[in-house]
Amino acid sequence: MRKRGIAAVTALAAFLTWAVPIGAPAADDDRQEQVALSLLNGQSCAQRYAGDAGSGANTVAQTTSTPQGSPTPAASPSPFSTPGLPGVPAGVGNGTYTVNPPQRPRPGASPAVTPPPIPTATPSPTVSTEPIFLIRGGETPPPIPPAGQATPAPTPEPTGVPTLAPGFVAVISDKWSGNRERGQPSDAIGNVHIYYGDEEIVGDKAHFDGDRTITITGHPFLINHEHNSVLTGDVIVFDTVAQTAKLTNGKGASDEGVQRGLVHFQASDLHTDPDGTAHGLNPYVTTCENPRGGYHITGKDMEVYPGDKIVIHKAVLWLGLAAVFYLPLLIIPLRSVENQRSRARWFPEVGYDSYEGAWIKIQIPFGKDQYYYGYYIVNYFTKLGLGLGYVGFYSSKKGRRSVSVNVYTINNQTGGGRQSNVAVQEQENFSQHLRGNFQFAYQSNYGPLVSIPPNETISGAIVHQTAQTSQNYSVSHSSVGGQSSSNSFTFSDTRQFNQNLNQTTTYNISESNASFGGFSSFNNQSEFDYLMQYTTAGADYQMEFDKIYSLQATGINKIPEFQVRPSDFFQHFFIPLSAQLTVGEYSEPAGEGEPRSLATWRGDANLVAGPLDAKVLGSDFEGTVTVDQYAYGTGDLKAAIEQDLSLTTPIGSHMVNTLTYNEANYNGPALVPFQYLDQQPTMNTKNAQDLLRIFNDDVYAVSLGWSTNFDGMAQPLSYQITAKPSPRSVVLLSGSFIPGPGMGFETTNLQLSTPFGRDASLQFVTNINWRPSLGLGQFFSDKIIYYTRTIGNCYQLMVMYNESQQAINVGLNLLAFPTQTAVFQIGSPQPVVPTTFNF
Numbered sequence: 001m002r003k004r005g006i007a008a009v010t011a012l013a014a015f016l017t018w019a020v021p022i023g024a025p026a027a028d029d030d031r032q033e034q035v036a037l038s039l040l041n042g043q044s045c046a047q048r049y050a051g052d053a054g055s056g057a058n059t060v061a062q063t064t065s066t067p068q069g070s071p072t073p074a075a076s077p078s079p080f081s082t083p084g085l086p087g088v089p090a091g092v093g094n095g096t097y098t099v100n101p102p103q104r105p106r107p108g109a110s111p112a113v114t115p116p117p118i119p120t121a122t123p124s125p126t127v128s129t130e131p132i133f134l135i136r137g138g139e140t141p142p143p144i145p146p147a148g149q150a151t152p153a154p155t156p157e158p159t160g161v162p163t164l165a166p167g168f169v170a171v172i173s174d175k176w177s178g179n180r181e182r183g184q185p186s187d188a189i190g191n192v193h194i195y196y197g198d199e200e201i202v203g204d205k206a207h208f209d210g211d212r213t214i215t216i217t218g219h220p221f222l223i224n225h226e227h228n229s230v231l232t233g234d235v236i237v238f239d240t241v242a243q244t245a246k247l248t249n250g251k252g253a254s255d256e257g258v259q260r261g262l263v264h265f266q267a268s269d270l271h272t273d274p275d276g277t278a279h280g281l282n283p284y285v286t287t288c289e290n291p292r293g294g295y296h297i298t299g300k301d302m303e304v305y306p307g308d309k310i311v312i313h314k315a316v317l318w319l320g321l322a323a324v325f326y327l328p329l330l331i332i333p334l335r336s337v338e339n340q341r342s343r344a345r346w347f348p349e350v351g352y353d354s355y356e357g358a359w360i361k362i363q364i365p366f367g368k369d370q371y372y373y374g375y376y377i378v379n380y381f382t383k384l385g386l387g388l389g390y391v392g393f394y395s396s397k398k399g400r401r402s403v404s405v406n407v408y409t410i411n412n413q414t415g416g417g418r419q420s421n422v423a424v425q426e427q428e429n430f431s432q433h434l435r436g437n438f439q440f441a442y443q444s445n446y447g448p449l450v451s452i453p454p455n456e457t458i459s460g461a462i463v464h465q466t467a468q469t470s471q472n473y474s475v476s477h478s479s480v481g482g483q484s485s486s487n488s489f490t491f492s493d494t495r496q497f498n499q500n501l502n503q504t505t506t507y508n509i510s511e512s513n514a515s516f517g518g519f520s521s522f523n524n525q526s527e528f529d530y531l532m533q534y535t536t537a538g539a540d541y542q543m544e545f546d547k548i549y550s551l552q553a554t555g556i557n558k559i560p561e562f563q564v565r566p567s568d569f570f571q572h573f574f575i576p577l578s579a580q581l582t583v584g585e586y587s588e589p590a591g592e593g594e595p596r597s598l599a600t601w602r603g604d605a606n607l608v609a610g611p612l613d614a615k616v617l618g619s620d621f622e623g624t625v626t627v628d629q630y631a632y633g634t635g636d637l638k639a640a641i642e643q644d645l646s647l648t649t650p651i652g653s654h655m656v657n658t659l660t661y662n663e664a665n666y667n668g669p670a671l672v673p674f675q676y677l678d679q680q681p682t683m684n685t686k687n688a689q690d691l692l693r694i695f696n697d698d699v700y701a702v703s704l705g706w707s708t709n710f711d712g713m714a715q716p717l718s719y720q721i722t723a724k725p726s727p728r729s730v731v732l733l734s735g736s737f738i739p740g741p742g743m744g745f746e747t748t749n750l751q752l753s754t755p756f757g758r759d760a761s762l763q764f765v766t767n768i769n770w771r772p773s774l775g776l777g778q779f780f781s782d783k784i785i786y787y788t789r790t791i792g793n794c795y796q797l798m799v800m801y802n803e804s805q806q807a808i809n810v811g812l813n814l815l816a817f818p819t820q821t822a823v824f825q826i827g828s829p830q831p832v833v834p835t836t837f838n839f
Contacts, residue, residue, distance in 0.1 A: 132164040132225060133157075136172050136193050139202065141221045141230045146262050147255040169240055170195040171206065171214075178208075185210045192216065196243050197274040198224055201236055214238040222247070224276055229254035229306060231270065231278065246271035250280060256306055260815045261793075263287050263332075265310070267302060278304040283312055285332070287814060288794030295319050295795060295814075297330065331365040357382035371395050377408060385413040402427045410445060419445035436462045453481025470494045486512035503532040525550040530560075540565045548589045553597060556677050557587040580606040588675060598673060600633030619649040630668070630678055638668020640680060658691045686710055699724055714739045716746070728761070729754040735768075745770040760789035790815070 135158065164170050174190025187207050194201040194214065204218025215237050222231040222245055233247030250270025253262045264287070267280025283302030288295060299312035315330035316323050359381040367373025377389030387410035395402035409420040421443045428436040437460065444454035461474040472492045479485035488510035496502045509526040526549045534541040545560040561584030569579045587599035610624035623645045630638050646660045663686040670680040689707040700723040707715045716736040723731045735748035748768040756762035763786040772779050783803040790796050795814045802808075 130225070132195055133161045134164060134170055134172065134195060135161055136191065137202070139191050139204070140219070141202075141223060141232060142227055144228055144230060144253055144255055144262060147258045147260055164195050168196075169243070173206070183210045194238060196238075196240075198276045199245070199272065199274075200225065201238055201245060203236065212239060212241045214240060222272065224306065228256055229276070231272070233270065243274040244271055250278075252278065252304070254304075254306070258287060261287055261289070263310070265302065265304065276306040278302075280304075285310060285312065286794075288792050290792045290794070299330070327362070327364070329364060356384050359384075367393075371397055374405075379410070383414060385411050400429045408445065412445075416451075421445050433466055434462070434464050436460065453483060455480040468496045483516060484512070484514040486510065500535045501533070503530070505530050523551050525552075525554075527555075537567070539567055550589050553589050554676070555589055556674065557589060557599075559585050559587060559599075561586070575609050575612050578608045580604075582606070586674065586677060598634075600673065602633070602674075602677075603631045604678075605629045616647070619647050622646050632673050634673045636669055636673050638666070638670070638678070638680065640667075641665045654694060654696055656693045658693075660689045662687050726755075756787065757789070759791070759793075760787070762787050 171188050171192065171194050173188035173192040176186065176188055178184070178186025185208060187205060189205050192201075192203050192206040194206065194216070199222055201216055201220065201222050203216035203220030205216070207215045207217075209215070215235065217235055220233060220236040222233075222236060223229065229252065231247055231250055231252040233250040235248045237246045237248075238244075239246075247270040249266070249268060251264070251266040252270070253264050255262050263285065265280075265283060265285040267284070268282045270278060270280035272278045280302045281300070283299050284296060285298075285302070286296035296318050297312060298316050298318065300314040301312075303311045305311075310332040312330045312332070313328070315327045317325040317327075359379065362378045364376040364378065365373070366375065372392070372394050374390070374392035377387070377391065379387035379389075381387070387408060389408035390405065391407075392405045393403075394405075403426045404424070406423040407421070409418065411418050422441065424440045426438045428438070430436065439457070439459045442454065442456040446452050455478065457476070457478045459474070459476040461472060463473075464471045470493075472490070474490045475488070477485070477487050488508065490506065490508045492504060492506040494502070494504045506529045507527070511522075511524045513522040514520070528545075528547050530545045532543045540563075542563040542565075543560055544558050544563075546556075546558040548555045548557055561582065564581045566579055570577045582604040583601070585599065585601045588597040590597045605628070607627045608624065609627075610622075612621075612623050614621045623643070625644075626640075626642045628640045630636075641664070643661070643663045645662075646658065648656065648658045650656050663684075664681075665684045666680045666682075668680075670682045687707060687709050689705065691703065691705040693701065693703050695701040700721070702722075703718075703720045705718045709715065716738045718734075718736045720734040721732070725731065730751075730753045732751040733748055736746045737744065738746060748770065750764075750766050750768055752764045754762055763784075765782075765784040765786075766780045767782045769779055769781060781803075783801075785801045787799045788796055793815070797810075799808070799810050
């Protein structure tokens with residue numbers, strides 16, 4: 001330790017002898033700054049011996065020891081030394097380093113590097129461990145790229161640049177003035193940068209009070225090292241021991257947690273913690289660049305957790321100058337959640353419908369971290385009453401258990417009585433190889449105008465899994481009121497003997513009963529299945545034994561079945577071929593009291609030729625033929641042949657014609673010998689279709705299609721016309737035409753999307769009845785009108801009218817949070833007309 005201290009003193013002496021005359025243009029500014037900053041990252045032992053270097057007016061670095069009569073308390077950390085380093089007694093090494101470059105009259109002078117004479121705070125465990133490079137930026141806040149826009153390429157990590165040691169505070173400025181003695185005030189002037197923790201404070205002037213506080217003035221701002229959050233204020237007061245900053249009339253902006261734009265916030269009394277957490281009074285939050293034209297949120301106080309959430313107490317939502325909602329607690333998430341159902345909507349929902357009346361739905365979030373969080377549900381309906389719910393998510397920090405609970409209950413005042421929904425799910429990791437999953441669900445509230453008996457489901461599974469084996473034990477129970485119920489237990493064992501051989505054994509036992517309208521039924525069934533698979537380079541082999549024992553004759557027994565699938569069946573034939581051979585003995589289970597059912601052997605030879613792709617006179621041809629030949633121990637034979645052919649022909653550069661043909665031919669007895677195996681249609685089928693497409697880039701597209709079943713009956717002709725009269729408008733017509741006397745055009749669907757004023761669009765959907773005189777309704781029926789308008793590039797107003805449902809939906813979509821939607825009616829309004837089309 002002593003050798004390291006001597007080395008530090010030697011380096012300091014060498015630095016002191018490097019004198020540069022005033023105005024000397026040949027000075028190496030970068031080298032001077034790096035040498036000066038290297039003192040900041042020195043060991044604590046070097047600081048201890050720095051006091052022996054001497055003092056004087058011409059010294060560039062000096063220390064001031066603590067007076068003998070006033071020892072430093074043991075609890076006070078040493079300045080510029082990381083607490084906890086061995087060999088540094090409390091109160092030893094307290095000193096001040098000040099590095100002043102030679103004064104030069106020209107602009108762009110080499111910056112002064114000034115570690116302030118302050119005690120060092122204990123490092124926070126949440127402070128980032130990434131290196132902090134001591135490189136000064138500009139005097140104004142750098143622009144933050146809004147979320148959703150292309151971000152500039154990341155700057156490569158600098159080399160040969162000093163970094164800030166953990167727990168240290170560094171100050172860089174153009175010059176330093178004031179008393180250098182310990183406990184005396186001093187000032188840093190000109191492009192002042194203060195580095196600490198996860199933050200950096202910038203201003204024109206910084207005044208140190210000689211104790212622990214630095215006051216930064218002259219357009220000060222605070223920015224994190226990731227440069228995605230910035231705070232500004234009239235004055236910033238920095239506590240060097242607690243490493244907290246307090247801003248007067250603080251304002252901030254960040255792109256964390258938003259999907260478009262920035263989130264802006266301000267408070268009359270805003271201060272930050274070492275980890276970047278901000279606290280403020282009388283907050284103001286918005287994601288609108290023009291708050292007067294959009295929305296904003298005010299409240300009593302606010303906490304901003306970077307990358308996590310914004311918490312506002314006694315929050316009021318404003319739309320323009322109108323106060324719309326009040327919430328005692330509002331949490332705005334600033335982090336992505338994979339399952340959107342697990343996060344609360346921080347916009348209340350209000351609306352009206354004829355069944356529930358006027359209603360308001362509120363979700364109140366809770367929870368501090370990712371291990372326990374959720375929200376409470378408070379719904380009030382003027383006709384149904386008050387509904388309360390709880391949605392919670394819990395997981396252990398060791399990852400052994402996770403639980404989700406979802407409860408909702410309402411006393412239906414319209415006569416439904418108490419209705420409740422409960423869903424509980426638990427995941428247990430007992431050990432590295434043993435885990436379990438348990439679920440319970442109960443539902444009696446199915447929503448408006450739905451009356452079904454309550455149902456409940458209970459299930460559980462325990463799985464033991466290793467690299468070569470796995471065992472699964474599962475049990476389940478379900479019931480619907482007193483009408484039906486079922487229970488089952490399943491065990492499966494899977495073993496991988498080697499790379500080529502594996503087997504699975506499964507046993508299941510179940511029972512079910514039902515009672516409807518005086519009719520009752522009961523069934524008890526068990527099934528044993530054994531499956532072995534063997535894989536080689538030339539073929540895959542499979543053997544399965546499946547036996548069913550049941551009170552009712554259902555299913556098929558395999559006692560056993562063998563399959564062979566060659567992997568290189570005539571690999572070099574001009575048509576791709578694949579084959580599968582299945583042979584086994586089969587029987588149909590006999591129900592209780594029923595005579596013995598059929599049991600015999602069966603064989604199935606399957607051959608697939610294709611798909612064959614070929615060029616035919618400039619057209620693209622594709623064809624596939626599938627052949628199955630069946631043979632049974634009863635002497636029955638039957639077969640099936642299926643053909644799928646298509647021919648695609650381009651006609652010029654704006655037309656494409658596609659002709660397809662499908663045919664299926666069956667031979668032999670269709671419904672015998674087995675009732676549940678190899679059932680075939682009793683008639684052969686064939687069909688041909690032709691589709692003509694005419695298009696011109698994305699200006700218009702026309703599709704005309706017709707088909708025939710070769711049965712002498714006319715088939716409808718389908719049509720679809722899509723056009724874009726302008727870059728922002730779309731018209732779509734689709735329907736069919738049936739030829740023949742008394743026939744004609746069927747209902748045509750019309751969809752229209754067009755601009756409707758500045759930053760607004762209108763979509764219209766309707767059905768056109770060409771023969772309203774036949775009682776098919778009005779000429780225009782089932783109308784849907786959808787209107788959307790973007791306000792202040794901040795949020796979208798959405799209104800939808802549905803004639804058939806007699807409903808009007810109004811929604812508010814925040815562009816910064818597309819997953820957060822305020823809805824003023826049942827369901828979220830969505831666009832009803834596609835804005836692009838591809839053919």
